[in-house]
Amino acid sequence: MKVKKTPYISLLLAVSFFFVVAVHPLSASEDSHRTWLKPISDLPLLKGLQSNTWHQPDLIPNTYFVVLILIGLFSLATRNLKRLPDSKGQTLLELFTAGIINFFGDILGDHGKKYVWFPGSFFIFILSLNYLGLIPGLQAPTADLNTTLALGVTALIGVHIIAIKENGVVGYLKHFIGDPWWLGPLMFPLHIVGELARAGSLGIRLFGNIYGEETVIFQLTLLGLGIWFPTQLPMLFFGLFGGFLQAFVFSLLTSIYIVTFLEHGDEHGAAAH
Numbered sequence: 704m705k706v707k708k709t710p711y712i713s714l715l716l717a718v719s720f721f722f723v724v725a726v727h728p729l730s731a732s733e734d735s736h737r738t739w740l741k742p743i744s745d746l747p748l749l750k751g752l753q754s755n756t757w758h759q760p761d762l763i764p765n766t767y768f769v770v771l772i773l774i775g776l777f778s779l780a781t782r783n784l785k786r787l788p789d790s791k792g793q794t795l796l797e798l799f800t801a802g803i804i805n806f807f808g809d810i811l812g813d814h815g816k817k818y819v820w821f822p823g824s825f826f827i828f829i830l831s832l833n834y835l836g837l838i839p840g841l842q843a844p845t846a847d848l849n850t851t852l853a854l855g856v857t858a859l860i861g862v863h864i865i866a867i868k869e870n871g872v873v874g875y876l877k878h879f880i881g882d883p884w885w886l887g888p889l890m891f892p893l894h895i896v897g898e899l900a901r902a903g904s905l906g907i908r909l910f911g912n913i914y915g916e917e918t919v920i921f922q923l924t925l926l927g928l929g930i931w932f933p934t935q936l937p938m939l940f941f942g943l944f945g946g947f948l949q950a951f952v953f954s955l956l957t958s959i960y961i962v963t964f965l966e967h968g969d970e971h972g973a974a975a976h
Contacts, residue, residue, distance in 0.1 A: 901956075
């Protein structure tokens with residue numbers, strides 16, 4: 704029986720190879736380094752050879768790699784979809800999709816269910832970013848504060864685009880002015896600061912948890928090398944749970960932020976909490 708070759712896998716491998724060979728070396732600079740691998744400067748024997756200045760690793764190539772993997776997987780998974788699933792792959796895909804739609808749909812309510820794709824996409828993407836760090840030698844892009852803050856800002860911008868679409872410009876501004884209206888000059892700047900704080904809290908919470916998890920795994924790996932035992936294995940299993948939890952919390956909070964701007968947002972927000 705001949706196995707039909709798919710162009711998706713070849714294309715995915717070719718583009719991935721391009722990012723490793725071409726993008727990775729060209730993107731390095733004196734002030735930062737882009738790398739897929741754990742920085743060798745973290746090894747105890749090499750710490751004395753580096754300067755005392757700490758450089759934030761730039762993990763953009765890792766993010767590109769995850770995007771390519773997701774494109775390839777979903778392209779393969781949705782190639783031959785049928786109205787009635789006749790394969791285990793389509794059945795699992797539908798169960799996974801239905802679970803995301805039902806969960807976030809219940810939070811957003813009937814009025815906001817059409818926006819399920821927004822927090823659902825964040826969940827899938829962040830989960831994939833987190834799990835990349837569990838592959839030996841690779842770093843999770845969410846261990847980079849730049850990445851997590853960018854995700855937080857993106858979530859905030861998306862929420863406010865949805866808010867303007869649902870309430871109009873006037874209704875959107877009324878949300879910031881509050882009630883009574885004569886407290887608007889005081890409440891407006893407070894609301895602006897509060898919205899900016901939401902983006903910061905989303906990014907910093909995600910970064911802190913994943914970076915701490917990566918650091919513990921790396922240190923346990925070094926310890927295991929000394930005694931020839933994989934001491935990092937228990938932490939890897941915990942990382943599966945922690946990566947899922949952090950992606951879940953980020954998406955859940957994004958859903959709740961959307962609810963606060965929908966019609967009767969206060970009532971739905973109370974129910975969501």
